[in-house]
Amino acid sequence: MRLWSVHSGRGLRLGAMVALLSLAALGCADNYPQTTLSPEGDFARMVDDVFMVTVRWAILVFVVVEGALVYAIFRFRGRPDDPEPKQVHGSTVLEIVWTAVPAIILVLIAVPTIRTIFATAETPPNALVVEVVGHQWWWEFHYPEYGITTANQLHVPVGRTVDFRLSSVDVIHSFWVPRFAGKRDVFPGRETRIWFTAEVAGDFPGQCAEFCGIQHGRMGFRILADDPADFDAWVAAMSAATVAVTVEDSLAVAGEQLFATKACLGCHSFNAASPPPGMIGPNLANIGARTYIAAGMLENTDENMARWIRDPQGYKEGSLMVLPIEVSEAEAQALVAYLRAQQVSAPTVAAGVR
């Protein structure tokens, strides 16, 4: 990195520009919850450091080369009746220079690149294993350490590395939480891995990044980074063999019956610890307390939930959630009341929705 300091003397102006750019990027995090430029995890931070190295060089090269181009265009503008300019055919010295200088810059980019490739390749020890299963078009998460399953809303503890084991039951997807890490593709018949440690509590968006069919665009999920105590509380509540849900009001009781008569329970279970076999839809444990529904795409309001229950194909055409039996507006209200009651613990979002 010593050579870099030689160059940086030349580019004080650029330094200021870069600083401005980075500042702008950081300031943007609230407006851009899915941004890659404001990492909140170690993996994403290492990636961002490499990225910023390339940005600095790119801006320097951009200014120098485009500057030379624009200068030449204005400086050497001619008129048709001007005498023929000197017929120069080339310069060996220049060819060597402009081969060597980019080569040196590339070495300066390659060194941190390779260092980070190897640094991110190894999962740190004592990591919490989470198995991620991609489905067309939603996400399933298993915690083998706790024996619990959830969907579309992933909880991770702040400060403990999570070791993700990725696989797919159908086509290729890509698991991506920009604030915490880069992407890792999710394959059928092949396990891939990625890891990160969340450093800040909050509710962040993630999204499938590999085209996977008609609803690739709405295959999102939420990732809740919980303070360790909140995380443990969530795990404990989810682990209870039978989820203690008190269904008090009559609307919710009606909803419970509709959940059976409308055949919802053919695909969905509320049991995070030992769901019955054959549940092909997302596990709904704690659905009442989730921040988003419909694979991380709709805010979990009563209105959105009713809309989703009544007409999943209207919002997500081609989704595998096809209603076997039509649901009326009133029935939807009852189902919403029932689903809303499915809260295994107090809402776990400490830092609020980001």
Place this chain on the structure above:
Amino acid sequence: MATSAVEHAPPQITSDAKTGLWSWLTTVDHKRIGIMYGVSAFVFFMIGGLEALLLRIQLGSPDSTFLSPDAYNQLFTMHGTTMIFLGVMPLSAMFFNYLIPLQIGARDVVFPRLNAFSFWVFLIGGLVLNASFIFGAAPNAGWFGYANLTSVQYSPGPNTDFWVIGLQILGIASLAAAVNFFVTIINMRAPGMRLLRMPMFCWMSMITQILLLLAFPVITVALVFLMVDRYFGATFFEVAANGDPMLWQHLFWIFGHPEVYILILPPFGIVSEILPVFSRKPLFGYAAMVFSGAFIAVLGFGVWSHHMFATGMGPIADASFGVLTMLIAIPTGVKIFNWIGTIWGGSIQMKTPMYFSLGFIAMFIIGGLSGIMHAAVPADLQQTDTYFIVAHFHYVLFGGAVFAIMAGTYYWTPKMFGFMLSERIGKFQFWLMFIGFNLTFFPMHFLGLHGMPRRVYTYPEGLGFEFWNQVETAGSFVLGASFLVLIWNIVVSKRSGVPAPADPWNGATLEWSIPSPPQEFNFPEVPEVESRDALWAMKRAKGGTLPEPPRVDGSHIHLPNPSVKPLITAIGIGVFFTGFLLGAVWPMPSVTTINLPIILLGLAITAYGIFSWAFEPAE
């Protein structure tokens, strides 16, 4: 064959069918074939552009329902497939066809009928692909068609069959043309035109043909695998049967990365012709330009996995492919510096072709720099499959290739059609395109870095994607309008424009030594070449200018006969593949007693075409 025949051939009256539809259907004249490539590619290019505008309308607002999700997926798949295979590649083929024989001082390509065959097969392939729209079943699995999404299970409709069959047809056209142009450049150069005296466009074209010859067989193998999987239940990519979707990715990108250079090297050649002429100064570092082009081509076969960093190949593979990818920046940089070296110290004449060429350099630099960002593998893990990548490749393929093709269009239209395009409208078009292009594609850098994935048919509110998407959509319409200005320019200039002299730009290469447009035989006498920039040397030897070359009676010049056999053979291939397509509908792709006869009929027509072609007198 045409050129070598001239010295000893007896005078012969060439075919009199020089006008009318039949003359176009049977032509073997490289110039007419070039024009047909240009016109059809431009039509396909406009279709691809319209598709892009529909995509942009959909993305102009969050949660838009302007397009259905499947319509969006069909349109983005067809936009990519069209722009690559039916737009930019055949626009380059237009220049190969029209210019290579003229620049090397030849009467035609080495296999004129094969050349016609290439064009007809290309046209049929393009029509087959676009016919899918009629059935509402355009390909919808992306231009990269990743397995196992393309399996019958996950893509049951005929959409993917249109894609797999259309691309196979187009591959035949590309391979036949590549053989033709490679052999033409090797064998048909005028006396004295040694390889290192060739115009740079011919050099970049020759390297492109080598890339085509090596890359297209790979995609063909992959497509045949996929077709056999779909039609005959093979399991190359079927996980449940121990097939592997990763196999597709490797095969596709071993083709796909060289394909990028297939798209960009001819434009490199085009601007390398234009910059010296409008700087009145030879190309700076000719040999460095040749070797950097060759080096890019070689490296192009060693970097395919940089499209796959997110697949988790492991640190050794990631580091190797990352570093190899970075290496490409070196020869690419050499080219950019030599272009700047070419205009440096020149007497720059700001004509429209020069505007587009300089715009090309300026935009290509940006695309090159973001390319280095992807080569930094960890950074790519964030960038891949986001709009940052979409920004990158549009800066190289639109800011690069399409700007250069526009430069070439303004530069060579006088030669091809005998009239000058309006400079005033041309410069207006340039600025419209330059502004529209940057409005459309520069904000994609921001969106990608802020986490907007590619290939999503919509995005929710609240992720901060609204503003830049609106700007891009507005920009895309400015960009689209710039092509209407081009059409306007062509119409206006054709009607009332200035007739083009043989050499309107003080050109350096042989095509400017003959009348505009050239006569069918190109050169009344085969030129003798003594140096690079052959025409400049000839003009210098005569004190600066040459007299306007007269149109001469070429009836004594022996030219290949027109032939309908290439068209028949191409139709046979079209029927053969259409037969498969007819079996692509419900319940699953198959060959049955209904479509087998059509497949066999196609084979029979193809066989008839080839045999009658073989026994038809060529001259």
